[in-house]
Amino acid sequence: MRNLGSLEQPKPVGPLKVGDAKAMRDAYGETLVALGAKDKNVVVLDADLSGSTKTGLFAKKFPDRFFNFGIAEQNMLGAATGLALSGKTVFASTFAMFATTRALDQFRNALAFSKANVKVVVTHAGLMTGPDGASHQSLEDLAVARTLPNLTVIAPADAVETSQVIELAARERGPFYVRLVREKTPLLYDEKYRFKLGKASVLQDGRDLMVFAIGPMVAEALKARGLLKAQGFDIGVVNTASIKPFDAQTVVKYAKRDGFLFTVEDHSVLGGLGSVVCEVLAREQPAYVYRHGTHDLFGESGESKPLYKKYELDAEGIALHVKKALTYKQKVLRR
Amino acid sequence: MSETRVQLIERLKKIAHRMRVHILNMTYWANSGHPGGSMSATDIVATLYFHQMKHDPQNPKWADRDRFVLSKGHCTPVLYAALAEAGYIPVEELKTFRQVNSRLQGHPNLLKCPGVEASTGTLGQGLSMAVGMALAAKLDQKPWRVYCMLGDGESQEGQIWEAAMSAAHYKLDNLVAILDWNKFQIDGAVENVMNIMPMLDKFKAFGWNVAEIDGHDYNQILDVLEKAESSGQRPFFIQANTSKGKGVSFTQDKGDYHGRALTKEEMQRAMTELGEKFG
Numbered sequence: 001m002r003n004l005g006s007l008e009q010p011k012p013v014g015p016l017k018v019g020d021a022k023a024m025r026d027a028y029g030e031t032l033v034a035l036g037a038k039d040k041n042v043v044v045l046d047a048d049l050s051g052s053t054k055t056g057l058f059a060k061k062f063p064d065r066f067f068n069f070g071i072a073e074q075n076m077l078g079a080a081t082g083l084a085l086s087g088k089t090v091f092a093s094t095f096a097m098f099a100t101t102r103a104l105d106q107f108r109n110a111l112a113f114s115k116a117n118v119k120v121v122v123t124h125a126g127l128m129t130g131p132d133g134a135s136h137q138s139l140e141d142l143a144v145a146r147t148l149p150n151l152t153v154i155a156p157a158d159a160v161e162t163s164q165v166i167e168l169a170a171r172e173r174g175p176f177y178v179r180l181v182r183e184k185t186p187l188l189y190d191e192k193y194r195f196k197l198g199k200a201s202v203l204q205d206g207r208d209l210m211v212f213a214i215g216p217m218v219a220e221a222l223k224a225r226g227l228l229k230a231q232g233f234d235i236g237v238v239n240t241a242s243i244k245p246f247d248a249q250t251v252v253k254y255a256k257r258d259g260f261l262f263t264v265e266d267h268s269v270l271g272g273l274g275s276v277v278c279e280v281l282a283r284e285q286p287a288y289v290y291r292h293g294t295h296d297l298f299g300e301s302g303e304s305k306p307l308y309k310k311y312e313l314d315a316e317g318i319a320l321h322v323k324k325a326l327t328y329k330q331k332v333l334r335r
Numbered sequence: 336m337s338e339t340r341v342q343l344i345e346r347l348k349k350i351a352h353r354m355r356v357h358i359l360n361m362t363y364w365a366n367s368g369h370p371g372g373s374m375s376a377t378d379i380v381a382t383l384y385f386h387q388m389k390h391d392p393q394n395p396k397w398a399d400r401d402r403f404v405l406s407k408g409h410c411t412p413v414l415y416a417a418l419a420e421a422g423y424i425p426v427e428e429l430k431t432f433r434q435v436n437s438r439l440q441g442h443p444n445l446l447k448c449p450g451v452e453a454s455t456g457t458l459g460q461g462l463s464m465a466v467g468m469a470l471a472a473k474l475d476q477k478p479w480r481v482y483c484m485l486g487d488g489e490s491q492e493g494q495i496w497e498a499a500m501s502a503a504h505y506k507l508d509n510l511v512a513i514l515d516w517n518k519f520q521i522d523g524a525v526e527n528v529m530n531i532m533p534m535l536d537k538f539k540a541f542g543w544n545v546a547e548i549d550g551h552d553y554n555q556i557l558d559v560l561e562k563a564e565s566s567g568q569r570p571f572f573i574q575a576n577t578s579k580g581k582g583v584s585f586t587q588d589k590g591d592y593h594g595r596a597l598t599k600e601e602m603q604r605a606m607t608e609l610g611e612k613f614g
Contacts, residue, residue, distance in 0.1 A: 043474065067470065067505070075463045075497035082467020085445070085453070087398070088474070106494070109457045110464055114445055 016159075021184035025123045027159035028180060029054025031166040032091060036062045042170065045080050045092040047073045052182075053093040053123045073098045077106040077120070084116035089170055092118055096125035096138035096179055100145055112148040112175050119169040119176040125155070126266030127294070127311060128181040128216055128304045137299035142214075143271020145177040146244045152197070153244040155179040157218035158188045161241060164195040172197075179215060181266070183304050186219045188239070198245035206236030209262050209326060210254040211318070214240050214273045217264045220308070223315030228322060235262075235322055240273060248280040255287035260329040262290045264318055266308075269293040288332055290325035292318065343386060344553040350420055351381040355582040356611050357416035357429055362596040365433035368441065371592035373413035375517035375550070375577035376484060382556045383482055384417040392422040395449040399479050402468050404453045406461020407486030407515065408442040409594070414451070415439050423450035459492025461485070462512060466502050469510040469570075480509045480564070488520030490531045496541070502570040503542030510570040511563045512543075515550065517579035519590035538572035550575030583608055 016022055035042050036058050043065045050056035050068060059066035069076035073094050080092040092099075099107065099122045111118050122141070129137045145153045152174065156162040162180060169176040188203065195201075203218070204225060213221040218239045225235050238250060255261055261281075263274040274291030281287050294311060308314040312321060338346070354377050362368035380403075384390070388401040405414050412432070419426045424438065431437035438448045442456030452468075455461045465483035472479050489495065502510055514534055522528045535545045544566050548555040556575075563571035579593065580586030583605045586597070597605060606613035 065474065069497075069501055070504075072497035072501070074459075074494045075466070075501055078460050078463025078494065078498065079467035079470065079501065082453070082464035082469075083471045084467070085464070086402075086468045086471030088471055105457050106460060106463070110454070110460050114454045 016187055018187050018190055020187050022159035022187060023182070023184045024156060024159050024162040024180040025052070025054045025182065027162040028121055028123070028166055029057035031163045032058040033061050035167070035170050036065065039089065039170070041087065041089050043067065043083055043088045043090050045069060045076050045090065047071060047076045047094045047098065049094055053121070055091070055093045073103040074106045077103045077118070078110050080118045081110040081114055081116040084118045085114060088117070090118045091121055093121050093123065095129070095136060096122040096141040097136060100138065100141040104144060108148055112150045115150045115174050117173050117175070119166075119178065121166065121178040121180065123180045124182045125179045126181055126215065127299050127307045127313065128183050128266060129299070130182060130304045130307070131301045133301035134298040139268045139294050139299060140271065141179060142243060142265070142267050142273070143275070146271070146276070151175050151177055151244065153177045153179075154242055155215040156195075156241050157215060157239045158185055160187055160189040160191065160193055161195050164193070165241070168195065168197065181216050183216070185216045188219060188222070195241065198242050198247055200247040200250040201239040201241070202250065203237045203239055207234040209260065209322060209329065210236040210238060210258060211322065212238045212240050212251065212261060212263045212273065212277055214243070214265050217266055217313065217318070220313065220315045220318055221264055224318035224322060227315055227319045233322070233326065243273065243276060246276055246280065248284065251277055251280050252285045255281050255285040258287070259333055260288040260290070260325070262322060262325050263292065264313070264321075265293040266313055267293055269295055288329065290321070290328065292321045340557070343557070347378075347381050347385055347553055350385050351377050352609070353420060354381055354413065354416035356609060357419060357426070358412040359583070359597060359602065359605055361412050361415065361429050361432040363602050364430055366596050367433055368412055368596060369409045369594050370412060370596060371519065371579040371586065371589070372407060372486065372515065372517060373410045373416070374581045374583070374586065375579050376410055376413045376515045377416070377581065378551050378553065379484070379513055379515070379556055379575055380413050380417050382553065382560065384421055386557070387560045388482065389479070392450065395423060399477060401479050402452045402465070402481045404455070404461045404465040404468070404481065404483040405443055406455055406465070406483050407458065407489050408455030408461065410486070411439070411441065411443055414443060418448070418450040421450070424448065458486065458489040459494035462495055462498035465510060465512070466498050466505070466507065469502070469507040470505060472509050473505070473507065480511065483510065483512045485512055485514045487514060487516050487518065487525050487531060488528070490514065490534065491529050499538060499541045499543065506568040507570045508566040508568050511560070511573065512570065513573045513575055515577055516574055517577045519579045519593055521593055523590055534574050535572070542569060543572040544569045545572045545574070547574045547576065550577035551581055
C-alpha cells in the first residue's frame with residue numbers, strides 16, 4: 001500500500017480574494033491534480049511526506065502515476081531523473097532541507113547535470129517549518145539550489161503565484177526548484193496576475209526605500225509598509241520570486257534611483273536573495289544593500305509566528321530593520 | 336542463415352578483443368582513466384551491446400530501445416569502446432578520451448555523447464536512474480528493458496540499497512543489475528576496505544531474483560541474460576565473477592590497474608601479447 005500520510009482533504013471554499021489566507025502547498029497539490037488530468041505524461045514522486053507536501057492529492061486521483069519512494073530522497077531524485085530521461089514530466093517533492101542537502105549529490109550529478117525534466121517542488125522551507133526545529137528547517141536551500149547549473153529556481157510569494165509557477169514548470173522543459181512554505185499565507189494576487197520567469201513583480205513603489213522580498217516575506221513586507229506608513233515612512237515592495245533567472249534590471253533601476261536597497265528573506269543572508277542582489281549590483285550599479293534574513297545560524301523549535309517574531313522576520317521585525325536601514329542610509333549617503 | 340551459438344560466441348570474442356585494445360589505447364593516450372574495471376566488464380558489455388540489447392546506433396534516441404546504465408561510471412573506456420564498435424561514435428574519436436572539448440568525458444555525459452543513457456560518476460547513482468527508466472517502461476506498457484552495471488566498491492554506497500529496495504517494491508522485472516565482482520577498489524581488495532559480500536544473499540533478501548556466473552564465460556553470460564528476461568515480477572541481480580584487468584596476463588587480477596594507464600613498456604608487452612601493433 002502506498003502511504004498517503006496524514007492526508008487532509010482541502011475544505012471546499014468559495015473563490016478566494018486578495019488578503020485571504022491559503023497555503024502554497026495546497027495550491028501545489030490542486031495544480032498537480034489539474035495537470036494530471038490534462039497530461040498523462042505527468043508523474044509525481046514523494047518520499048513519505050505526501051500528506052505534508054500535498055502530492056497526496058495527486059496520489060489519490062492518479063495512483064498509477066504516483067510513486068512513493070519511502071524515506072529515501074537520494075533514490076527518489078535518481079529515479080526521478082531516470083523517469084524524465086524516458087520522457088516523463090516528473091514532479092518530485094519532499095521538504096526543502098532533504099532535497100537540497102540530504103540528496104544534493106543526486107540533485108547535482110543526476111538531475112541537474114542531465115538537464116532532466118524534473119520539477120523538485122519542496123515545502124517547509126525556512127523558519128516557517130515551525131516546531132520541528134533546526135533539523136527540518138531550511139535556511140540554506142536557495143544558496144545551494146542556485147549554484148546548480150541548468151536549474152531554474154523560484155520561490156513564489158502566495159498560492160496564486162504558486163499555481164502559475166507549477167503550470168509554467170510543467171510547460172517548460174528542464175529542471176526546476178520551487179520553494180514553498182508550510183503555513184497559510186495571504187493571497188497577494190488575483191487570477192489576473194501573470195508570473196513571468198526572470199521578472200520581479202513590483203507591488204508598491206516607495207519614496208524612502210525599496211524592499212526586495214521573497215516567498216512569505218513579501219506579505220510581511222507589505223504589512224510592514226502599512227505599519228511604517230502610519231509612522232510617516234514610505235517604502236516600496238518588490239516580489240523577487242524568480243531567483244534564477246533573476247531580474248537584474250529592476251534591481252539596477254532602483255539602485256540607480258535610490259543608491260540603497262533592502263532585502264528580506266526567510267533564509268540565510270549567505271547565498272540567498274541578499275547575495276543575489278549584491279552580486280548584480282557589484283557588477284552593474286554599486287549601491288548599499290541592507291540584508292535582512294537569518295545570519296549564519298541554525299533555527300530552533302517554535303510555532304512560526306513566535307519564531308518570526310524572535311528572528312524579526314514578521315512585519316514588526318521588518319519595520320524595525322527598515323528603520324535601522326534608513327538611519328544607516330542617511331549616514332552613508334550623506335558622506 | 337541464423338548464427339549458431341558457437342558462431343555467436345566467436346563473434347562476441349572478436350569484438351571483446353577489439354574493445355580491450357581500445358580500452359588500453361584510450362587510457363594510454365589519455366594517460367589516465369580506469370582500464371582494470373573496464374577490462375573486467377568487457378565480455379558482459381560486449382554481449383549486451385552486440386547480442387542482448389535492442390538498440391539502433393543510427394537512431395540513438397529510438398524510444399523503444401533497451402537501456403544500458405553504467406553505474407560504475409569511471410569505467411567509461413568499456414562503454415566508449417562498445418559505442419565505437421557499434422557505430423555510435425567513430426573509432427578515431429577514442430583518441431580524444433578525457434581531452435578538452437571531447438564528447439568522451441572521463442565519466443559518462445549523456446548530453447555530450449550519443450548512446451550514453453545516464454550521466455554517472457559519483458558512485459551509487461546509476462541504479463536509481465535505472466529504476467526510474469524501468470518504471471517509465473512499465474507505465475507506458477513498453478517491452479524495453481534496462482541493464483545496469485554495478486561496481487563492487489560502488490555497492491558500499493547506501494543509495495544502491497535504497498534503489499534495490501524500490502526496484503523490488505515496484506516489481507521491476509524489466510530491470511537487470513549486473514555486479515562486476517572484480518574484487519578491487521582504489522584502496523585495495525574490496526574485502527579489506529569494506530566487505531560487501533554476500534551480495535547474492537543481500538539482493539535475494541531485498542526481493543530480487545539472483546544468479547551467479549563467471550563473467551568471462553560467454554555461455555554463462557548468454558544463458559543468464561536470457562533467463563533474466565522472464566523474472567516474474569522481480570528485478571534480476573547477476574553476480575558476475577570477473578578478473579580485474581582481464582585479457583592481459585600481467586594486468587589480470589591486479590588492483591594496481593584500477594585507476595592508472597599502462598606505461599609505454601607495459602603497453603608494448605600488452606599489445607604483443609594481444610597480437611596487436613603498438614605505436
